[in-house]
Amino acid sequence: MRLLGQIATRLISYVLVIAFGLTVVFFVPRFAPNDPVEAMLAQVSSQGAYMDAAQADALRASLTDAFGLKGSMLTQYWNFIKRIVLTGDFGPSLAMYPTPVSQLIAQALPWTFGLLLSSTLIAWVLGNFVGLWAGWRPNRASSRIMEGLAIIVYPIPYYILALVLSILFSYIWPIFPLTASVHGAPWSFAFIRSVIWNSFLPALSIVLVVFGWWVISVKAQTTQLAEEEFVRYSRLKGLGDGRILTRYILPNAILPQITFLALQIGLMFNGAIVTEILFEYPGLGHLIYTAVIQGDYNLLMGTISLSIVAVATATMIIDLTYPLLDPRIRAR
């Protein structure tokens, strides 16, 4: 019963957080000095199109409608929330008219999701493995080197690491492509190989940083746990190192990581945006950038609202897995 209560509280706070985030996204453009409609009109006329006053007014009216800027602030707000929550419709993209924004996002989302999920998982498995070993045998040279490496790599932002990797492996020693370009029929072997090939450097930059953090935190956890009574007892019982590490220490070392991951997911998403832009990787971050460069207001509002929903959802899912992994909370 208590567990159900916890889940309900978490769900309510999830809804409130998203409402808060979307409200911020709604009000930011309304308090900015530049009117998106006027900016768009200026862009159209700067590209050499001549319009008389009546035409300009007609365009202004239709843009105001397309951007959802018609009516009082309250109706606009209501329509904005309704569009996102109920229909997921952000109107047509203006740069790629008349493709709907939702379709562009649907194309980009699997790329970002795949990149973040696979690199976080790889980094997590490697980081736990190395961190456990380094914490179990803290005085070996290999453990010290690994920890030193982790401390050097962890504070570097992904995109700086991405830049360094691309300088090293795309310019100085060109073995990886500079920008992502995928080819081959969907889901054929050639397609999958080309996806992996093109995602390698962006993924590696994320893997290295996240790996660095897991090594640092798992090692600290393991050295602490290794001195606990139950570990000493299991050693006296004659259990091997492998069993003690995986069955006795690992489950205890994993728990604090989940809290950390929930706090970090927003920052990881921030980093992925810039990495995608630098590598022209066709994900959500690159779509946000396209929207800014092209002045595509609908696409911008759509991608940014979705980023907030995605990060809040990911955080909630991670939070909800916590009771599944910690029997003490379930038993209460």
Added chain:
Amino acid sequence: MRAFKLPKIGSFRLGLGLALLAIFVILGLILPWFAPTNPLTWYKAPRNQGASFAHLLGTTNLGQDIFWLLTWALHNSLILGLTVAFFSTLIGVFAGLAAGYSGGWIDRILSFFMDALLCIPSLPILILLAALFGGQLSLPLVGVALVLFNWPYPARQVRAVALTMREREFINVAWFSGEPRYKILGRHIFPYIAGWSAANFINTVLVGIATETSLAVIGLSSAQQATIGTMIYWALKYQALLAQRYLWVGAPVLAIVLMFISLFLISSGLAIRSAARRIG
């Protein structure tokens, strides 16, 4: 045994980090005043020079001296990071103390804002702001936005410490012997929070500089001002990589990497120290 070993590791990290940071403070806060000319001005130096005695790190495609440009970039980035960290920590400590010490509705409302702001990715909102301000955000505006997104980290930690402190015996003693509330907060609770706040402060400097840099690398920060990010932006924009002018990109990249390592060493050193103090 462990309580003895921990501060030693902490002090080592702290020392190494501080020594590294000292180099950046000299480079960024003192040397810019000795720059021969405004390093942002174009064609003050011959273009595309390699490293030489006259131009320590060579010159850019636009005839700017990379060494002096770097000192200015470090100057602006450091000032931004320090200002953001100062205000975030100030707001965070006050909000955290208020939430943790008073409890009830104040705690619930403040905690909601902390959690909500932690869940919202800051970069998309900054990009939205930049797009609406015509593609460029001035540094003060970036700073204000960063403070809004970064105060919850110290606030949560301070709240957690304040919550446990409220139940401690000596706080009750102080309360019953008639000490006013501000004195209890200032004299008895603050010393416990100071160590964590220092670690958080340094960490916020790092996050602040990192976020401005990410905004600048994609060309959405103030491109007219020299920061580490805008330096990288212009180098990439003028194809410094294709032309193999690695010094132009390499100098700011190496500077930011070393600076972040030093800041991380300091903040984790401080955190280890205050953790050890709490045990002992």
